[in-house]
Amino acid sequence: MASLFSSSSSSSSSSSNVIFMFVILVFFMGTSSALSTNFYSKTCPKLFNTIQSEVESAVSKEERMGASLLRLFFHDCFVNGCDGSVLLEDTSSFKGEQTAGPNVNSLRGFGVIEKIKSKVEDVCPGVVSCADILAIASRDSVVTLGGPSWDVKLGRRDSKTASLSDANRTGTLPSPFSSLSTLVSRFGALGLSAKDMVALSGSHTIGKARCFSFRPRIYNTSLIDSSFAKTRQANCPGTRGNGDKNLAPLDLQSPTAFDNNYYKNLINQKGLLFSDQQLYSGGSTDSQIEKYSKKPETFFSDFAAAMIKMGDISPLTGSNGEIRKKCGKPN
Ligand code: HEM
Ligand SMILES: [Ca+2]
Numbered sequence: 001m002a003s004l005f006s007s008s009s010s011s012s013s014s015s016s017n018v019i020f021m022f023v024i025l026v027f028f029m030g031t032s033s034a035l036s037t038n039f040y041s042k043t044c045p046k047l048f049n050t051i052q053s054e055v056e057s058a059v060s061k062e063e064r065m066g067a068s069l070l071r072l073f074f075h076d077c078f079v080n081g082c083d084g085s086v087l088l089e090d091t092s093s094f095k096g097e098q099t100a101g102p103n104v105n106s107l108r109g110f111g112v113i114e115k116i117k118s119k120v121e122d123v124c125p126g127v128v129s130c131a132d133i134l135a136i137a138s139r140d141s142v143v144t145l146g147g148p149s150w151d152v153k154l155g156r157r158d159s160k161t162a163s164l165s166d167a168n169r170t171g172t173l174p175s176p177f178s179s180l181s182t183l184v185s186r187f188g189a190l191g192l193s194a195k196d197m198v199a200l201s202g203s204h205t206i207g208k209a210r211c212f213s214f215r216p217r218i219y220n221t222s223l224i225d226s227s228f229a230k231t232r233q234a235n236c237p238g239t240r241g242n243g244d245k246n247l248a249p250l251d252l253q254s255p256t257a258f259d260n261n262y263y264k265n266l267i268n269q270k271g272l273l274f275s276d277q278q279l280y281s282g283g284s285t286d287s288q289i290e291k292y293s294k295k296p297e298t299f300f301s302d303f304a305a306a307m308i309k310m311g312d313i314s315p316l317t318g319s320n321g322e323i324r325k326k327c328g329k330p331n
Contacts (some may be wrong), residue, residue, distance in 0.1 A: 007030050015174065016320060025216035026318045032316065034154065034316060034317040035153035035317070036154065037151040037154065038154075039153075040128060040154060044073075044124035046124065046134070046285070047120060050119050050123055051116055051140055054115060055112075055137050055140040055144055056144055058112045059144045062283040064143045064206075065109060065112060066142070066144055066256075066258075067141070067145075068207065069113070069137045069138055069141045071107065071109075071203070072087075072108075072248060073134045073137070073138035074138075075097075075102070075107060075167075077313045079167045079173065081224040081316070082312075082315055083156065083316045083321060084131035084155055085097055085135060085159040086103070086107070087130050087328060088327060089328040091314065096161075096162035100164055100167035102175070103173075105210075106210065110328065113130065114327050117130055117136060117324075119138050121325065125299070126147045128323050129156050129157050130327035131156035132159055135153075136154075137152070139152050142258050142303075145165040147258030147259075147300065148258075148300035148301065148304045149304070150304035150305075151308075152308075155315070157315070157318075157323060158315060175211070176214065176273040176274055176275045176276070178274075178275045183275060185211075191311075191313065192309060192310060194284065195302065196305075196310070198289065199302040199305075202262050202263065203303075204251060204262050204273070205251045205254070205260070205261060206251065207254075208249055209248060209273060210247060211219055211235070211236035211245065211247075211248070213250065214232065214273055214315075215236055215240070216272060219233045221277070223269050223280075223281055224269050224270075228252070232248055235248065236248065250276070252265060253265065259296060260293060260299045262276075262306040263280075263293040266279060266280035266289050267275050267280060297329055
């Protein structure tokens, strides 16, 4: 770098200097994220307070809602980036992501996001994207349930459309029946490391899953504590189509507290999803599970860093996309 600078300053042509500066500018624009933590500090100073109080009230009405909002952000980011696409509702002429296999009868919290959006529109109309609201609401959910905080990067814009087939494409949203190597490669395809994947999976310290999602795990797999399997079988019949919607907590110990019990459960072979237990199954991620089970503060800081990374996946910025008026439909 230093030699590049000196060769440019020794050049006699001023136009070549201009070109050189332009190249340097493009280089830096290309390497730094377009998002920033102070994006709305002038245009919507009340944004954080508005969202935080709505999230707190939603979570106090139903603690699971914190988990549901966090998962919405994950499912948004994994399909065409964090662009609010998952929030678009189906109409008679449009089929978005909400009926995709991993989402249908499972994603929840759309009403809460729409309510937050209307409060945000009251204080600063036409300014804040739904994609950014989702990013802030998931951070506030984690904080409200006792987890770490982080500065959310902002400046995302909303997609004008969404694609059912993109959300259904095999491997886009990870399946609970995936092996460790599949999980690593799915996250890797989006620029997230195995370490990020293990930290982000700690989200399963809160929230619930349907019998449909964990049936094969509790009837047909090894690496499962037998009394845990029996307990879960009691509310999840072994035959497909029976009790599919019955719920169980992803973390059997503290399903409404954001803590490191998820990792302790894995060590005790009490992961609810097959994909959860894969993270502690004699493979390359075992040591990270052990570390998080002993050091919650390390889990918290890795989780926060990985959430920021996930939030950086292919945002729409500049004049791309739009700022939706309502999160459920394009303007
Ligand atoms: C590693 C791959 C992952 C797989 C295979 C996976 C799969 C699942 C499944 C199957 C459920 C239950 C859905 C149902 O039965 O209705 C679930 C719930 C949940 N997931 Fe994941 N997930 C993964 C990673 C993540 C990540 C990265 C996050 C967030 C950053 C996340 C957050 C959640 C939350 C909070 C819930 C509970 C939602 C609620 O109670 O409404 N998951 N996940
Ligand atoms: Ca998306």
